[in-house]
Amino acid sequence: MEAETHTPQPCKLVVIISEAAIEQSLADEVMQLGAHGYTVSDVRGQGRHGARSALWGADRSIRMEILCDEETSLAILQHAEKTYFRHYAMVAYVADVGVLRPAKFKHQR
Amino acid sequence: MEAETHTPQPCKLVVIISEAAIEQSLADEVMQLGAHGYTVSDVRGQGRHGARSALWGADRSIRMEILCDEETSLAILQHAEKTYFRHYAMVAYVADVGVLRPAKFKHQR
Amino acid sequence: MEAETHTPQPCKLVVIISEAAIEQSLADEVMQLGAHGYTVSDVRGQGRHGARSALWGADRSIRMEILCDEETSLAILQHAEKTYFRHYAMVAYVADVGVLRPAKFKHQR
Amino acid sequence: MDAIPLFFVLGFVARLARSDLKIPGQLYEALSIYLLLAIGLKGGMELAKQDALALLPQAMSVLVLGAIIPLIAFPVLHKLGKLDRFNAAAIAGHYGSVSVVTFAVAVDYLIARGIAYEAYMPLFLVLLEMPGIAVGILLAKMGSDLRKVRWGVLSHEIFLGKSMVLLAGGLIIGWIAGPAGLEPLEPLFFDLFKGVLCLFLLEMGLVAASQASALRTSGVFLVVFAVVMPIVSALIGTVAGLLIGLSPGGTLLLATLAASASYIAAPAAMRIAIPEANPGISITAALVVTFPFNILLGIPLYDMIVRFAHGS
């Protein structure tokens, strides 16, 4: 059973913005690294690799956000860095947020 | 008149990710609980209820974000928990952010 | 060469939600103010200016998020306030996040 | 061979093979708006050629048919299937309502074989959309305090859901405009119909396959139900068709409507009206089992039943 509280408990939010081509692999890997879920939306933007305007297939970007515990958040960031930063258009960041049911996002190791 | 400042003042950001079916009711309730606005985008994702890939109608998810004061943020989180967590695919979190015109997001009680 | 670390370093995230009509100018200005990139998604919502349901052209809204250093974040917020808050439907906020490669988001002045 | 079911198979296989083929969400919505409107318009146009009043008795009987099916399905699901009241009621509602695409495939089946049918059948499709859903919801609420039920919200969901608005709206426009008024719309709404139907079936194949893994956890009962229930409903529909004096073609369409389960209007309404029901269960039954069963095997089977009943 999940422990539920009525004030928000600390949790990490990882956000990764990258090429749509890697959505599926990224999702699989994030789950493997201990996340229990993720949310994806379609975005466009600009960065070091120039404009990605989502005008057509190869030009689409996605934004993935993952609520998880701190350990998982670091694992995800480091995995993304190692695997994708070099060859793919990508940015990633982590933020501190609060959730009502922190157990839902904790990795059982 | 709103008080305006030139450095960001603290404010809460609530984010709720859930099934598209409840977008309208959620929006109505959020406003009733004291928020002055909200922003919605279409997302897809995975969680405890399995994959929600937005492939078709019943499978679509939304992400709603609400800037509000702390009291309202707690009210929204608790309302969401009470009303939807049991039967709907949903996650929610709250974050600390800064805004230039905090009065815009404050609930007059 | 960028300095890379394996623990997240502080960085600012600015988020601006406004009318789709100003997407292009906003993007240009954000880059001019020192950001090195931005990400845009299509959203709908409600606020002081009433509902913006993205039902049709004039009714569409966008959400732009920008990772940058603190100075740039303030410059962007203040520019948005000065230029758009008066006549356009808009909200903006700033959050503290962590990134692995902070140099990527720092403005060289 | 008829191309329509092949598109379903293509989508199904592509997804099982984990292809990245996807129908963009808004294209899916555009296709369903088109199909619902087109079927409504077609029915309305035929209605304009009829004496609408004369259809009233038939129409009433069809409404009753739509209410009976979930009343049969519910106890089976609840007692035999050991599903809780909410899930049993929700599934019963799906099977009481109808699948627009299954109907379109059956119409195509008749046209391809040159079998005549009452051209105003889409009227019955529109009529059958709601009562099943309404009865399903009532069944779910019977346990709870009926005064607490938000009837306004529920009837709004049933009568003003977008499927209903497009079907009924199309029907009324077609009726008012009549064949002459619709003529300039034919290239879009009638000539392209079957092609668009194929695209929609491609998408349905993708969706069905993406839900197929739920079969493993859903249990044998549900699968058996999702095959046997349509046959039972088709029998009832056949009887109803005979009673109200439909032609063999019309009877087959009514039997198919009875046999079909909704996976567009019903899931949307049920999600709001019966939040306690797990949408995965009803969609697996209606879309993963019953829908392909109907378009691949059911329709020919019901055709045999109807022929037998009509003694031809």
Added chain:
Amino acid sequence: MDAIPLFFVLGFVARLARSDLKIPGQLYEALSIYLLLAIGLKGGMELAKQDALALLPQAMSVLVLGAIIPLIAFPVLHKLGKLDRFNAAAIAGHYGSVSVVTFAVAVDYLIARGIAYEAYMPLFLVLLEMPGIAVGILLAKMGSDLRKVRWGVLSHEIFLGKSMVLLAGGLIIGWIAGPAGLEPLEPLFFDLFKGVLCLFLLEMGLVAASQASALRTSGVFLVVFAVVMPIVSALIGTVAGLLIGLSPGGTLLLATLAASASYIAAPAAMRIAIPEANPGISITAALVVTFPFNILLGIPLYDMIVRFAHGS
């Protein structure tokens, strides 16, 4: 009865009844791209059959017509309606420009009644798109320091807005390709036109109803303006049609163009060019009042006016 206005009514009623029917955003964009291109192509094809040079005097007159209307509307809005300079100018610009869909409905009105018209009328539609917007912007800027105005940005917005590019681009392609070159495109761009128009009107009904609540706050003046201004413009358009020697059918189209108010190109341009103007006001007037007025009552009324003026 003609089906087109019925789709508008369906959308309007569905939305007022708070149905969840929605036209997905990208479908809306797809429909407008289609309509603009199709009208441009049609016009260009007809232009290819003409001596284009001979149309020059008519074309010039039409440009003047487009500039006159906002000059009439502006003082009415500013002085009589007590709207500030920015809002008055923005609304005037909307009424100086034209509504592509209203034009299409008027063309359909003529075809349904077998009334002939100059087939190159879409050229005038293209020509009337811009000058009204330009004059509206100029009126707004007259108070401020003209040297500070970013003319480059403004003219970019006017001449390179997507409506303009699609209309003018279609016109030029149609002109160059000619009837023979366009023949293979007919099934898409011409045969489906009216059906797509219906879908667009369904969407316009939804949008108009979603803005309708703004009527309550907009005041009586605006509503009266949004009904009277089109009639005045139609009269001016009728006179212009007579002066440049159009047939009764062509005159009706020109009157309708004059009477119509833009709600696609103008709002986009105005939002950038006159940020001080509240877009809600002009859209309420143009879309919630003038547009349905024109397609439901205006066109028949202008037809009567034109017949009277042509003495037939």
Added chain:
Amino acid sequence: MDAIPLFFVLGFVARLARSDLKIPGQLYEALSIYLLLAIGLKGGMELAKQDALALLPQAMSVLVLGAIIPLIAFPVLHKLGKLDRFNAAAIAGHYGSVSVVTFAVAVDYLIARGIAYEAYMPLFLVLLEMPGIAVGILLAKMGSDLRKVRWGVLSHEIFLGKSMVLLAGGLIIGWIAGPAGLEPLEPLFFDLFKGVLCLFLLEMGLVAASQASALRTSGVFLVVFAVVMPIVSALIGTVAGLLIGLSPGGTLLLATLAASASYIAAPAAMRIAIPEANPGISITAALVVTFPFNILLGIPLYDMIVRFAHGS
């Protein structure tokens, strides 16, 4: 004049002029799903009329053709162009694969001139889609430890990419359903084809122009390559067409297929399979230079070559 290339020009110019015209992303996807399916269906329908076995030798030769082109392109890019192994291999793969839209434009070129061609040519289009990509990937991996390569992922990417599934799926459905089964789908998939192609070319013009700035940094070598390589490939394709006994029309189509470079299937596959390659380079070459070159100048040029080769 033919309208098709004009739509490309319209898109290209509109974007260069910084118009805000955009084809919404999901419309782009809808258009490509349509085009791929339609071409597959068309080819399958023609295949149903043939003795498919008799085509086997031709089909094998075409597969070889698809493998040869990247083997020629790779050393040129790597040695002459000084591109690293990854980029050279990725670009070679793009040129080994084919452009569906270029093929469609060439078919249209033949139809407009009344030149006959083997109606089963879309089969070769389907066959040519993959081998070039596969060879490109192999070339990239040759340097690295071949045991570390994830062959499963790669072959999945190649055979189950959505272009392949739609093309091959359409082909198989068309084959099974045959001309009679496809007849009701003709209004959507065949009659509208050319119109939809125009919309797609409008979009391609927009995309090409948006990538055009990359030309400045890409260097002269790449531009020269992107013009010369298609001509070389067209020559090889012409020889292949002669060898396998195609008609002049069929030979032109095969030459055009050889000359064309993929910008839908290949970029998607390469991005996964060769992440080290900069996608900007191959897309600039394939889409900004080769694609317009082919549809504006290449096809007529290859026509001359083929006529010469066929001695007519």
